[in-house]
Amino acid sequence: MANQSQENLEKKSSSSSAVVVVVVPFPSQSHLNQLFNLSHIISSHDIPVHYVGSTLHNAQVKSRANQALNDTKKMIQFHDFPIPHFQSPLPNDIKFPSHLMPSFEATIKHLQQPFYDILTMLSKTATRVVVIHDPLMNSVVQDSSTFPNTESYQFHCVSPLYHFTYVRDILGVQIGHDADNKYANIPSLEKSITSEFEAFVAYQDQFVNQHIIKTSGHLYNTCRLLESTFLDFMLEMNRESDENVKMWAIGPLKTVTSFKNRSPNRVNGEHKCLEWLDKQESNSVLYISFGTTTFMKDEQIRELAVGLEKSGVKFLWVLRDADKGNVFDEGEVRRPQLPQGFEDRVKEKGIVVRDWAPQLEILGHSSTGGFMSHCGWNSCLESISLGVPIAAWSMHSDQPINAVLMTDLLKIGVVIREWAKKDELVSSSVVEEFVKRLMKSEEGNEVRKRAEELGYELRKATAQGGVSRLELDSFIAHITRS
Template identity: 55%
Template structure:
């Protein structure tokens, strides 16, 4: 190569800057996406407050990507404990950490200005909740920003449809919406709704396209509808999570989580995995009922019993340790396992002994469960979860409702938990759902393979951002 081409060579590189919202389900999805993009030899810069970068790396599922993390200073923010007794289950205790992201705007702008002259194009991929942080991309001549939606295409479609006033025309669009789609009442706090509105205003000004952690195999009709509603393109490039988990048996450093060894000893598809994600705080009496219900169901289970994350995971504040009934862990020994630390969810879901997932239906958990072919017993708590429940149970048929969203203010009794778990794991209906989940999982994994729908969409997005 002649020396004169050297400058051109540097300019030919496209760089990507990732700007996640600091909540686990968001940090994690963009970390996985970073890994997939860097596999195309595109440099990826992942930005956030030091505490959130530390959080996402600590919890990452074995990843070896060459990412550049930027720890930007944010002033101290309040990191209160979650309130399990709040009527609205949305994690309002995280709001101060969301607000603190405003301080990332300056350092992100500075990074974009530094990268701009060295790259052919600076691509910013930002969480839909972080549009105000990256608003300065508008002043970067070779900058382009793409909105990443951390929720299902179905949920985004419903949201946009409501915003544009639900035109009747959609009835001509070949879409069948099931009855009983829950309203957004009880899903968010007023503060967060205002935050969404504010971000949406910024996003409209700078958005060059939309990315979704989903596959056409799962949500083709809704991706098509999104592409028909607005001007910008929507790419369904998921699932971002690894679709195969390395054989957990030959982990060279021997650091396998104890729950995986426990799973090895169980029968195929015999275990229900119980976890309510990182933003759910259950009240003590509900934890008691769940404990008794699981015990009386006589069903093998792994129950991840942790409080919701705080805004700053590493602050010294006390973390509530949920009380179980007297002698509980002794009594369920061998049949049930209570995990109080961080659990390797992907490895649990991909384990042959796991036959069902009792879940809050956050999108991260839904997409991981679908990918691994595990059916879902839905117990939605807040945010997009009630609507994901409709997608999982009514539209995809890979789950059933464990707790009705309409009854969210009532205690779910141990008796109804016991009956629900038994129906899910032992009935013919449960077996039908398990069969459909296995089929959908296989199709989704196939869609990520060369030539598959998600592979094609991903290639199309990469071709688009690296175009000359």
């Protein structure tokens, strides 16, 4: 595949192009997906896009893409490199998934030279090569500054609030003038990431801190309607090191907002759960999913199942194991255990999905009235954009901070498990209580109303003339400038 990718690149390089974009995502599903969505948007402006990754991870993001993106992925040039991957064991912790770190590091280590070769080829014929990369891939793109016609931009797959929290924890910087300000409840990162991952981040940061990479700007997958305070804070921090640095808040990406209330007319190959949703009443279903890097122990799964059953609320539960290094590996798979007879007893009320499910289509469906989530940034943005309130159950990394944004600051969700009690079992009675609060109470109706109103405003923000669309247009104009 590597030779084929190089041959295709050489053919396309025989004719010059004013601007080409090279996208380098971090090899974790939510990061891969966000930069794939961005690639789709940029390519729709008739700008050639080259998506650089391992053969495995490129196949992963394409296989999990929603149908609308799959129909247009041929517009993007994928560069697949057969990189050795660590076969991770089944996870045994709910902190940052350290079982995946060897796979991440193997990919990153082996991508630097292929990336350099691609840049060498493209820089010969393009007037400008625009590199858009995940900050966790700084070591891969470290040579980008050695090419005079190349510019480097960081695409942040996490919230600016997370970056503010990181700076606050390291430097002691605050927003506000007293300890009782509305941001005081944002938890520390101390217990949400492992020392191993913290060291990895520090290693990647050094390429910018030591000016090995000259960053021309920052792209955030967020909207000023949500996080203007934190965006302004990050811009000020960035300008302390480079007064000319630029920043664009271009989220939520239009590829997300387009899924609100799509036509119920199904096409061949769409997931069976969508047919089930078609038969349910408006806002009656609680969607439950904890992402790709998170798992629950069987004891907690049983409590969650019992609480759902007692609540009497309709639900669609995606119950699958966390990703391993190779998501296509058909070896040992941990199959989460439900209480005996559970699925038979709730078959009139709920459906359990054991494989990959189309989250955007589910959240955009009119029957979906709530989302029990780990609060990964991808899931949060999708939930907000499509007007679905959150039942927050954060696990690790940026998730506890995102949960505070959703529930305390934006007030479009409820907290099922407080981060301070992360090591405690959530009982079935607590699950029942909070599910009913979100789905069957006046409080829940008010939260849902706020979520729907905010979702409407965010969808306007990505439409022609909206604040996020204007920033996206500004970025496109900037990279294609004469």
